[in-house]
Amino acid sequence: MSFSKKRYFTYLFITIIVFVMPFIKINGNHLLLLSFDKMQFHFLGLAFNMNELYVMPFLLMFLFIGIFAMTSIFGRVWCGWACPQTIFRVIYRDLIESKILGLRRIKNKQKELDYSKNSTKIKKYISLFLWGIISLLASINFMWYFVPPEDFFLYLQNPLEHFFMIMFILSTALFLIYDIVFMKEDFCTFACPYSRIQSTLYDNNTKQVVYNTNRGGEIYQNSEKSILNIKQWSGNEECTTCEACVKICPTHIDIRKGLQVECINCLECSDACSTVMGKLGKKSLIYWESTNEVINNKLSPLFSLKNLVYIVSLFLCLAFALYFTGEKEDFLVNINKTTKLYGIKENTVTNNYVLTIHNTNKKEYTFDIEILDSSFKIKRYRPLKLQGKQRLKTVLILQTSKALKTTNKKDSAYKVKINIYAKENKEIKVQRELSFIYPRKDLLK
Ligand code: SF4
Ligand code: SF4
Structure with a gap:
């Protein structure tokens, strides 16, 4: 099978995945979603609030190291096989312009269109119209990774209330029309930052498109064409x-x-x-191999030291991301001490806190507190009933009547562990350690 056919199947596969993915949910959460209106990030069916994005740095590191590793080992495989720019250009140039409208030949991409003919102009307008529709669909599909389809179709019923979303879709579609129809591959050559940095990642073991000069002969000498x-x-x-x-x-190279x-x-x-070479009973002179394999007749080891470092780094990033995914707490709790250091009444010392609970679950729960240190008691706290996704603040006052160790010179700080749990299901709990300030001796007399 030719590389082109393999690429077309890959494009079809990627397109289906990208279109279907926003509709797939696990436990009510999406596979990949960055929702700005709900301030949530969904990844593989887990929902993270913006203040628990500890998994994000490892995913970003995985992404960047992954891009470096892929480029270093397989060259510009992304550009030819998965980049939306290339997929869109193939749809517009090879499918719409060439196959459907017969404006050009796939085998000759150097010939400019002859606009002196009216039929060419009409076909060009038809191609623009068809690409406009596809751009709009692609732009809507892109939006679904920020506004999930279930919200998107609701919002569409009130477009004026969701003006920004509509404008974003239209601007992206317009950009795609300009980029794919007018900028073409100039985007890859002059605008894409990836094409600029990747050559620094190549070496002779990188898989790339190589013309076999040993078989074919040197056409160029000192960048000048010497064989015509x-x-x-x-x-x-x-x-x-x-x-x-x-x-x-x-x-055009x-x-x-x-x-x-x-x-x-x-x-x-x-x-x-x-x-061409097939007609002569020979193999193509242009290979997708490393320079070492094609020109220098040397093997390019997949598990070279450089590649092993990349592979280990990727595994570490994934392992950390999975570890922190497992560390995700059942709900969010934030406890801050108030500005008042402590209160003293007879021999009882109190400390005040402001407690914020964010029920990140979908169900309603009533959140209560237990203290894990017998020296302290709760003086004031009323269990908080929170609906799914609701967040509330309340006051928590801890007290101790025990004579704790302290000095004459300064106040002492004690660590107090507490469990905050859902009364309906004690498995849903979060542990926190509070700092309890106990006054110096002379203040207690
Ligand atoms: S040189 Fe070959 S692989 Fe590179 S862009 Fe041109 S046709 Fe594609
Ligand atoms: S297609 Fe093959 S044979 Fe023809 S010019 Fe290119 S490398 Fe030479």
Whole structure:
């Protein structure tokens, strides 16, 4: 199967996943959602509030190290096989313009359209219209990762109340029209930051698009084209100089010159060469392998030291992310001492706190407190009944009548452990350690 066909199947698979994912829920939570109106991040069916995003740094590290590792091992595999820009360009240029409307030939991407013909103009408007619809769908699909579909369709019934959402969708769709129809692959070459940094991650073991000069012959010398046609060959060079690989290239480069920043790893040149060389009973001269394998006849070990470091780092990031996912508390509690240091009445000392409980569950619970240290008691606290997702503040006053150890010179701080639990299900609990300030001796007399 040609690389192009494999890529088309990959694109179809990715498109289905990206469209379906926002509709999949586990325990009422999404697989991936960053909801700004609910201030929540959903990941693999777990919901995190904005103040418990401790898993986020490890996911970001995983993402960035993953991109570096992927580029270092497989080159620009993302660009050719998964980047939305490339997928959209294939849909617009190869499917709409070439296959459906016959405006151009997939095999020759260098030819500009002839706008002197009316039929070309009409077909161009039709292609713009079709791409406009797809852009709008893609933009709505993108929005579902911020506003889940169940809310999105509700909001659509009152578009004026959700003006920002509508404007965001329309602006993204307009950008996609400009980018895919007018900027084309210039986006990859000049605007995409990833294309700029990736060449620093390559080495001779990186899998990339390589023209085999050993078989094909050197077409370029010092960046200048020295061989223009097959008659100039002196030996057994196999390249027919047919230029099929050049004509088909969407970024308008000649891969026989060596790897260039414009190359998006689409491998269309390799497929084109396969067709030409296939007629001569030979393999394509353009490989998707490392330079060491193609040119230097050396093996590129997958488990080199560099790759092992990447793999271990990725596992560590995942392990930390999973560990912190498991550490997610059943509900959120924040306890702060008030400005009053302590109160003394006879031999009883009190400390005041402001307690905030956020019931991050969907069910209603009544939250009570138990003290795990017998020296202290609760003087004031009324169990809080909170509906799902509700948050409330209340006052908690702890007291002790015991003569605790303290000095003449300064106040002492005691650590007091408390459990905050749901009365309906004691398994739902959170433990906190409070600081109880006990006055110095002379103040107690
Ligand atoms: S040289 Fe052109 S056709 Fe070949 S992989 Fe790169 S971008 Fe694609
Ligand atoms: S398609 Fe193959 S044979 Fe033709 S010019 Fe390119 S590398 Fe040479």
